[in-house]
Amino acid sequence: MNKNNSKEYDVIIIGGGVTGAGTARDCAMRGLSVLLVERHDFATGATGRNHGLLHSGARYAVTDPESASECIKENMTLRRIANHCVEENNGLFVTLPEDDLAFQSQFVDACKTAGIGTEILDPDFARRLEPSVNPNLKGAVKVPDGSVDPFRLTMSNMLDAKIHGAELLTQHEVTDVICEQNRAIGVELFNHAKNEKVKYYAKIIVNAGGIWGHHIASLAGININMFPAKGSLLIFGHRVNKMVLNRCRKPANADILVPGDTICLIGTTSERVPYDQIDNMFVSQADVDVLIREGVKLSPSLATTRILRAYAGVRPLVAADNDPTGRNISRGIVLLDHQERDGLSGFITITGGKLMTYRLMAEEATNLVCKKLAVDKQCETAEKALPGSEKSDLSLDNATDKIYSGMSIAQKSAKDRHGTLAKNIAVGDSNDDSLVCECEGVSIGEVKYAIKELHVNNLIDLRRRTRVGMGTCQGELCACRAAGLLCESLEEPGEAKDDLANFLQERWKGMSPIAWGDTINEVQFTSWIYEGIYGLKPDNN
Amino acid sequence: MKFDNIIIGGGLSGLTCGIKLAELGKKCAIVSSGQSAIHFFSGSLDLLGKVNGEEVSNPLESIKTLADNHPYQRVGIDNMTRLADEVPQFLDRAGLKFSGNANQNHFVLTPMGVMKPTWLTIEDFTRFETKDSFPWKKALIINFSGFLDFHTLFIKDGLKKLDVTTQIKNVSMKQFEAIRKNPSEMRSTNIAKVFDNGDALDEFAQKANDLSEGFDVVILPAVFGLLNKQIVSEIKAKILKPLVLLPAVPPSVPGIRSQILLRKRFQALGGTYFLGDNVEEGFFENNRLVAIATNNHGDIKLKADQFILASGSFYSKGIVATRDKVYEPIFGLDVNGETNGSEWKDEKFFNDQPYMHFGVKTDSQFHAMINGEPVENLFVAGSVLGGANALKEGSGAGISLLTSLHVAEQILK
Ligand SMILES: Cc1cc2nc3c(=O)[nH]c(=O)nc-3n(C[C@H](O)[C@H](O)[C@H](O)COP(=O)(O)OP(=O)(O)OC[C@H]3O[C@@H](n4cnc5c(N)ncnc54)[C@H](O)[C@@H]3O)c2cc1C
Ligand SMILES: Cc1cc2nc3c(=O)[nH]c(=O)nc-3n(C[C@H](O)[C@H](O)[C@H](O)COP(=O)(O)OP(=O)(O)OC[C@H]3O[C@@H](n4cnc5c(N)ncnc54)[C@H](O)[C@@H]3O)c2cc1C
Numbered sequence: 001m002n003k004n005n006s007k008e009y010d011v012i013i014i015g016g017g018v019t020g021a022g023t024a025r026d027c028a029m030r031g032l033s034v035l036l037v038e039r040h041d042f043a044t045g046a047t048g049r050n051h052g053l054l055h056s057g058a059r060y061a062v063t064d065p066e067s068a069s070e071c072i073k074e075n076m077t078l079r080r081i082a083n084h085c086v087e088e089n090n091g092l093f094v095t096l097p098e099d100d101l102a103f104q105s106q107f108v109d110a111c112k113t114a115g116i117g118t119e120i121l122d123p124d125f126a127r128r129l130e131p132s133v134n135p136n137l138k139g140a141v142k143v144p145d146g147s148v149d150p151f152r153l154t155m156s157n158m159l160d161a162k163i164h165g166a167e168l169l170t171q172h173e174v175t176d177v178i179c180e181q182n183r184a185i186g187v188e189l190f191n192h193a194k195n196e197k198v199k200y201y202a203k204i205i206v207n208a209g210g211i212w213g214h215h216i217a218s219l220a221g222i223n224i225n226m227f228p229a230k231g232s233l234l235i236f237g238h239r240v241n242k243m244v245l246n247r248c249r250k251p252a253n254a255d256i257l258v259p260g261d262t263i264c265l266i267g268t269t270s271e272r273v274p275y276d277q278i279d280n281m282f283v284s285q286a287d288v289d290v291l292i293r294e295g296v297k298l299s300p301s302l303a304t305t306r307i308l309r310a311y312a313g314v315r316p317l318v319a320a321d322n323d324p325t326g327r328n329i330s331r332g333i334v335l336l337d338h339q340e341r342d343g344l345s346g347f348i349t350i351t352g353g354k355l356m357t358y359r360l361m362a363e364e365a366t367n368l369v370c371k372k373l374a375v376d377k378q379c380e381t382a383e384k385a386l387p388g389s390e391k392s393d394l395s396l397d398n399a400t401d402k403i404y405s406g407m408s409i410a411q412k413s414a415k416d417r418h419g420t421l422a423k424n425i426a427v428g429d430s431n432d433d434s435l436v437c438e439c440e441g442v443s444i445g446e447v448k449y450a451i452k453e454l455h456v457n458n459l460i461d462l463r464r465r466t467r468v469g470m471g472t473c474q475g476e477l478c479a480c481r482a483a484g485l486l487c488e489s490l491e492e493p494g495e496a497k498d499d500l501a502n503f504l505q506e507r508w509k510g511m512s513p514i515a516w517g518d519t520i521n522e523v524q525f526t527s528w529i530y531e532g533i534y535g536l537k538p539d540n541n
Numbered sequence: 542m543k544f545d546n547i548i549i550g551g552g553l554s555g556l557t558c559g560i561k562l563a564e565l566g567k568k569c570a571i572v573s574s575g576q577s578a579i580h581f582f583s584g585s586l587d588l589l590g591k592v593n594g595e596e597v598s599n600p601l602e603s604i605k606t607l608a609d610n611h612p613y614q615r616v617g618i619d620n621m622t623r624l625a626d627e628v629p630q631f632l633d634r635a636g637l638k639f640s641g642n643a644n645q646n647h648f649v650l651t652p653m654g655v656m657k658p659t660w661l662t663i664e665d666f667t668r669f670e671t672k673d674s675f676p677w678k679k680a681l682i683i684n685f686s687g688f689l690d691f692h693t694l695f696i697k698d699g700l701k702k703l704d705v706t707t708q709i710k711n712v713s714m715k716q717f718e719a720i721r722k723n724p725s726e727m728r729s730t731n732i733a734k735v736f737d738n739g740d741a742l743d744e745f746a747q748k749a750n751d752l753s754e755g756f757d758v759v760i761l762p763a764v765f766g767l768l769n770k771q772i773v774s775e776i777k778a779k780i781l782k783p784l785v786l787l788p789a790v791p792p793s794v795p796g797i798r799s800q801i802l803l804r805k806r807f808q809a810l811g812g813t814y815f816l817g818d819n820v821e822e823g824f825f826e827n828n829r830l831v832a833i834a835t836n837n838h839g840d841i842k843l844k845a846d847q848f849i850l851a852s853g854s855f856y857s858k859g860i861v862a863t864r865d866k867v868y869e870p871i872f873g874l875d876v877n878g879e880t881n882g883s884e885w886k887d888e889k890f891f892n893d894q895p896y897m898h899f900g901v902k903t904d905s906q907f908h909a910m911i912n913g914e915p916v917e918n919l920f921v922a923g924s925v926l927g928g929a930n931a932l933k934e935g936s937g938a939g940i941s942l943l944t945s946l947h948v949a950e951q952i953l954k
Contacts, residue, residue, distance in 0.1 A: 431687050443724060481689045481690065487695070508888075512888060515882075516862040522856070524854060528856070528937075533791065534652055
């Protein structure tokens with residue numbers, strides 16, 4: 001036991017997804033002392049395994065008006081405060097030959113009620129606006145959908161939390177909630193990096209563990225009825241569509257095609273899974289088949305577009321407290337005050353909701369924390385831009401203009417990834433500018449920045465921060481270069497080799513469900529390079 | 542256009558077939574669409590490194606234990622023994638010096654710092670007779686500043702396990718400044734081009750020699766002699782301490798050189814090499830392939846008495862997988878591996894992957910088959926053949942070389 005942790009925080013936040021990140025930021029901005037703990041790496045739960053749709057709310061307008069109005073409000077807020085994480089693409093809700101056109105007017109009315117702007121388009125015009133759409137569409141409605149990069153969004157919230165004094169720990173798993181006379185007073189953690197247990201104490205503990213919140217609550221002796229719903233998605237190797245494409249019907253499987261960066265994503269399936277399967281997210285052949293079949297209906301050219309990866313995440317759905325059967329699932333935000341609900345003070349849970357309503361969730365959770373701590377400070381997260389999105393900050397362009405007349409590919413990519421924060425990436429020296437990953441334009445400078453500032457512990461973390469190995473080469477050679485760099489700065493060589501082996505395994509997990517065509521060709525090549533030529537084996541190191 | 546033999550694919554197999562046939566007076570053409578596996582070559586040709594996960598010491602002996610449908614079994618142990626013996630001279634005639642023994646694997650040090658069993662190693666690299674000892678105690682690893690493709694710490698780590706103490710030094714060379722300015726140019730082939738011109742070599746050797754005071758051996762990335770083969774012996778002569786070269790991240794400098802020398806040998810023997818041309822389809826008559834059509838030749842069909850398919854595995858598109866089937870794309874030949882997509886692969890990346898065994902089926906004389914019927918004059922050689930996981934076995938080049946030489950002999954009979 002490490003005894004050196006007698007400091008008591010105002011609040012400990014469990015979970016390094018977007019909800020935890022947003023709550024850490026909000027709490028820190030309101031002057032609280034904050035510790036955030038995450039068992040793996042940031043954005044490894046649902047936050048790193050979703051569709052990245054910046055909902056306009058239209059999808060929920062007919063079935064869940066409350067979610068719809070939350071979405072449109074937050075949609076507008078994120079465009080302001082998280083500009084570098086958002087693509088303002090707009091979206092179409094299309095009626096295909098097999099869909100009922102009558103739904104369209106009901107849909108448009110419901111959007112109007114929720115405050116979502118719509119525009120009914122003539123099918124011809126829609127085809128011109130979005131050439132990739134199924135040419136047989138019967139109708140189309142334009143809505144203010146967009147795309148949001150969950151990794152970037154989470155990281156800029158984390159960074160801002162840090163700027164406001166929060167402490168962040170990755171690789172720290174909560175193994176127990178320490179309670180004393182009906183009060184949660186701290187957490188026991190297992191530090192995976194050092195293989196040791198530590199304890200930290202706080203006045204309030206916030207459970208922002210997504211679907212794992214069920215287990216975390218149980219550590220405090222509390223039951224939350226959670227229903228894991230697995231959703232699978234496919235990433236395509238290039239961006240087929242400019243706008244988000246949705247089906248104009250009640251929400252169903254595989255009916256959204258979201259463009260982002262240079263790729264697009266079709267999703268999702270939805271399947272209840274047993275709770276003991278939530279850490280075992282695989283995509284089945286049947287999932288792949290449904291996604292392709294339905295995707296091609298939205299945009300026929302998907303049939304011939306290369307699939308890069310398949311992955312699945314779990315939605316944290318919560319059953320209403322008065323409904324033990326779990327039929328009455330809420331898709332909205334769930335904030336539980338366990339003092340009122342279960343008689344345990346110092347412990348609250350924030351879950352449910354969506355990626356894009358994280359800020360509102362954080363605000364509600366922080367309001368409750370502040371109330372309990374009798375802190376009277378207004379929430380400012382809806383007004384203050386996130387780091388990387390500050391409008392007035394032109395220093396990146398100025399700084400780089402001094403060095404180059406035009407920005408290099410790596411600098412442009414870095415600016416896209418990190419917004420104005422890219423100014424912290426070293427440039428101008430031939431060493432820092434050298435490219436580690438050619439497909440994604442990741443330079444040594446960016447890798448070093450990520451290692452130093454962005455809590456990178458291994459290659460997979462690095463991929464989440466910089467997109468190293470995310471491109472079409474799928475991590476063949478750049479992974480090795482990046483491993484070499486990690487080895488110089490933070491890993492023992494033996495660890496770095498294991499790390500490389502894990503990285504390749506992790507990529508394979510996403511590729512094996514779709515391992516045909518160019519994907520299998522490249523996987524075979526990668527195997528020859530790493531195992532054949534390098535002699536890399538998972539247990540060799 | 543008419544030839545005695547046409548070979549589809551210009552990798553190690555295709556070139557081996559072509560050279561062997563041309564050496565014996567055949568008028569041959571090779572049609573090759575692109576890069577081959579030799580571009581990424583480690584520097585060592587493997588015959589058989591492992592059987593059922595156990596390291597093999599005598600490849601020829603262990604071949605007897607392989608499954609009946611293994612390509613080596615179809616060549617036959619006597620032929621294997623004889624042909625394996627021929628290979629070093631065969632390569633030597635192309636200007637490629639390899640050494641090793643088919644009855645006794647030796648070891649090479651990989652860029653991860655591990656010892657790997659192999660059959661023949663190109664003169665650039667060092668052969669080790671055992672896997673658990675390194676002849677020197679104090680090693681100096683030298684890398685070029687800004688060169689990301691040589692992972693010195695991995696090598697150091699591997700050598701530590703062999704009780705070798707190592708130091709790593711970086712050397713800056715003004716001759717590399719131009720390539721370092723471009724963020725993606727500092728790669729092994731570009732460094733090799735600078736050395737090929739000769740002028741940087743003396744200066745580098747001088748620096749290396751100064752640094753190597755007090756060390757027993759110098760370790761460098763294999764970035765010498767891309768087009769100018771002499772550079773390899775020159776650097777070895779100029780570095781005063783024993784020199785161990787290790788592969789850098791591919792493409793491989795000795796690999797590209799090998800490909801070029803084999804192609805030149807084929808052309809010097811009168812062979813015709815159609816580079817960057819893709820064979821699209823074949824025309825059959827009575828169980829014989831009479832002609833092929835290629836992308837660049839349009840309506841002009843290429844005819845020959847015998848054809849050899851040496852189009853490689855998945856990575857060279859010699860075989861192709863779609864969502865629900867595996868097929869041979871030029872002729873629609875019979876393949877093994879037409880199973881359900883979900884059974885192609887193991888969820889663990891480093892396990893023996895079923896798809897690695899997939900390839901074109903042949904009869905016992907390496908004739909291709911269509912619907913179970915052998916095509917009399919279409920032979921199959923190299924990694925397009927199914928029946929083995931060459932990666933797990935360490936049999937990549939062995940299968941390519943020996944099935945190719947064997948097929949050439951069948952044709953010459
Ligand atoms: C397939 C799919 C598609 C989706 N698409 C969209 C979309 O397009 N738009 C949208 O807005 N939303 C979407 N969502 C919803 C969205 O992804 C989630 O609502 C959101 O990411 C939840 O974030 P979170 O931080 O609450 O949970 P998570 O991201 O799951 O974070 C919980 C974190 O807690 C950590 N943790 C767990 N146990 C412990 C422990 N014992 N100790 C420490 N840490 C622990 C986990 O590692 C994890 O990082 C989608 C969800 C899915 C599954
Ligand atoms: C990256 C890599 C590294 C390897 N390294 C080693 C090593 O170091 N040692 C070792 O022993 N083994 C190694 N191997 C194993 C390797 O498979 C064999 O050693 C051997 O080189 C394969 O030769 P091949 O001629 O059968 O196939 P390939 O080298 O794949 O050549 C096939 C050729 O056919 C061409 N082709 C395909 N279709 C057509 C068409 N329709 N028309 C015209 N041309 C066509 C392709 O463009 C290609 O040039 C490696 C394999 C890979 C993939």
